[in-house]
Amino acid sequence: DGGITQSPKYLFRKEGQNVTLSCEQNLNHDAMYWYRQDPGQGLRLIYYSQIVNDFQKGDIAEGYSVSREKKESFPLTVTSAQKNPTAFYLCASSSPSGQGLNYEQYFGPGTRLTVT
Amino acid sequence: AQTVTQSQPEMSVQEAETVTLSCTYDTSENNYYLFWYKQPPSRQMILVIRQEAYKQQNATENRFSVNFQKAAKSFSLKISDSQLGDTAMYFCAFSPYSGAGSYQLTFGKGTKLSVIP
Numbered sequence: 348d349g350g351i352t353q354s355p356k357y358l359f360r361k362e363g364q365n366v367t368l369s370c371e372q373n374l375n376h377d378a379m380y381w382y383r384q385d386p387g388q389g390l391r392l393i394y395y396s397q398i399v400n401d402f403q404k405g406d407i408a409e410g411y412s413v414s415r416e417k418k419e420s421f422p423l424t425v426t427s428a429q430k431n432p433t434a435f436y437l438c439a440s441s442s443p444s445g446q447g448l449n450y451e452q453y454f455g456p457g458t459r460l461t462v463t
Numbered sequence: 464a465q466t467v468t469q470s471q472p473e474m475s476v477q478e479a480e481t482v483t484l485s486c487t488y489d490t491s492e493n494n495y496y497l498f499w500y501k502q503p504p505s506r507q508m509i510l511v512i513r514q515e516a517y518k519q520q521n522a523t524e525n526r527f528s529v530n531f532q533k534a535a536k537s538f539s540l541k542i543s544d545s546q547l548g549d550t551a552m553y554f555c556a557f558s559p560y561s562g563a564g565s566y567q568l569t570f571g572k573g574t575k576l577s578v579i580p
Binding site: 378380382387388389390391392395405435437439441451452453454456457 | 506508510556
């Protein structure tokens with residue numbers, strides 16, 4: 348079945364360590380996104396990518412980095428520079444508008460990151 | 464920059480009754496899309512319904528319908544015949560028309576809906 352996978356579901360790290368969250372999709376979507384969700388908050392955009400080897404900062408990119416070497420994969424690295432990294436992270440993907448009404452975003456199941 | 468406001472942090476409804484969730488947004492864009500997403504306790508984000516701003520007709524999906532008032536920048540969600548499985552966080556989201564293939568979403572803070580048996 349087509350979909351988006353994020354692994355692991357729960358991730359624990361010590362403060363000061365970088366950590367990479369995985370996001371893979373087999374929907375053949377060009378665009379991919381990373382969001383952060385905090386308690387009592389909506390989702391906030393961290394980074395997005397329209398095509399391979401290209402990505403743009405979202406609203407809260409500081410302390411994060413991404414890469415897009417393959418169409419299927421969009422990993423997010425939470426660096427030690429991120430002051431409050433503990434959060435729920437969601438990955439999403441979407442098709443370009445030229446492929447019909449596919450501007451909606453499909454979400455993965457998320458990764459809960461806890462940094463102590 | 465766009466903002467999305469959901470003024471009802473929590474709501475409850477009796478099973479089989481109807482409930483309306485409110486959403487207002489602020490934008491200078493003329494072409495955009497609006498969405499309602501549902502997030503059950505599993506935390507999986509599920510698209511409930513979408514509305515293109517250029518369409519005057521309100522979108523409907525089975526028991527879910529919207530009241531889109533473009534001039535008032537209002538986008539409310541009505542759930543009819545509420546079911547226990549509708550218990551979830553509901554997020555209103557806005558996306559400007561991109562034309563470049565990506566659609567960045569701006570979310571409201573959500574409304575926690577509880578359906579009471």
